[in-house]
Each structure stands twice: as C-alpha cells, then as structure tokens.
Amino acid sequence: VTSITTRGFIVSWDPLPLLERNGRIRGYQITYNTRTVTESNFTLDVQSVQPNTQFNVTVAAIGDQGALGPRFGYPTFSTRQLVPSPPLSTLGATITSVSVQISSGSPNWTVRYYCAQLLQQLSCNDSSTFTFSGLAAFTVYTVRTYVTSTQGDSSGFTNVTIRTNEDRPGPPSG
Numbered sequence: 001v002t003s004i005t006t007r008g009f010i011v012s013w014d015p016l017p018l019l020e021r022n023g024r025i026r027g028y029q030i031t032y033n034t035r036t037v038t039e040s041n042f043t044l045d046v047q048s049v050q051p052n053t054q055f056n057v058t059v060a061a062i063g064d065q066g067a068l069g070p071r072f073g074y075p076t077f078s079t080r081q082l083v084p085s086p087p088l089s090t091l092g093a094t095i096t097s098v099s100v101q102i103s104s105g106s107p108n109w110t111v112r113y114y115c116a117q118l119l120q121q122l123s124c125n126d127s128s129t130f131t132f133s134g135l136a137a138f139t140v141y142t143v144r145t146y147v148t149s150t151q152g153d154s155s156g157f158t159n160v161t162i163r164t165n166e167d168r169p170g171p172p173s174g
Contacts, residue, residue, distance in 0.1 A: 029060045
C-alpha cells in the first residue's frame, strides 16, 4: 500500500507465481474493509474514502472457474488526518479583574495541542482550557485560539473577545 493521503491510497501487487496458479487468472479481487472490487491490472487506486480511517486490505486471484486463490493481506493502516479546522465553540469567562479563562470544544479528530494567544503570551498544551493572569482590570482583550494535529496547525483561528472585571475599590484612605 502506497501513496496514503487523507482521502485515498494505492494498492499494488505482483502476479501470482505460476506454481501457485490453478489455471488462467481472470483478475484479482481486492477487499478493503467492507468493500470488494475486481481489477485486471496489478494496481488499484482507491479514492473518496474518509480521512483518519483504519483499513484492512486483502487481494486474491480469480481463476477461470471464478474460484478465488489464496488471499494475501497487507498490514493495517490509516488514511491521514485532515489539517484541522479552527476550534469550535470557544468561550471566554472572566475570573477576576486580572484573569480570564478560555475553553475550546473538542473536535472530532485527534488533537496534538490546543493553543491560545493573548497579546504576547502563547500557551499550548493538551488541555482545551487556558487561564491568563496578570491582566489589567476592566480591559477588553482578544484571545486567538487554534489547534495542531499530526498534519499541522489548524487552517485558521478562532478569536474570543473578553473583558476583565472592574477592580474592587479598596478601603477608604485617611
């Protein structure tokens, strides 16, 4: 199996050796997961499959009588993940007058890291929740969030605008 992409792969095989044939070979039956295809060449280009999907592939020769010869299989493999889209349902919450919390929803792909950037502070980790502290009171901030997968950074950002709380007044002086 070669040329594995997000949406396809190529299966190729050698002709069955003469000593293993029971008559003339009419073609080959290729099975991947629950789908079966007949091919007369020694290559099958499979396209339009789902990204990040595990596949089991077997190939068997079809003889003159329609009987299948021995099956040979390939190691299990997966199509590649798509480059992730920006985080969904990202929310901001004010914690105090000097700190905010940002949370992103979990996407339906394997995330390597979640990242959030506020001003010059960039934080990346395996959690979808971030807390930024040491901010100015009653100030509007924009936090940029994105995710990374094994295929790279998300194709865009999600921006969240949030304002820190007003500072509580201190005791009267004097």
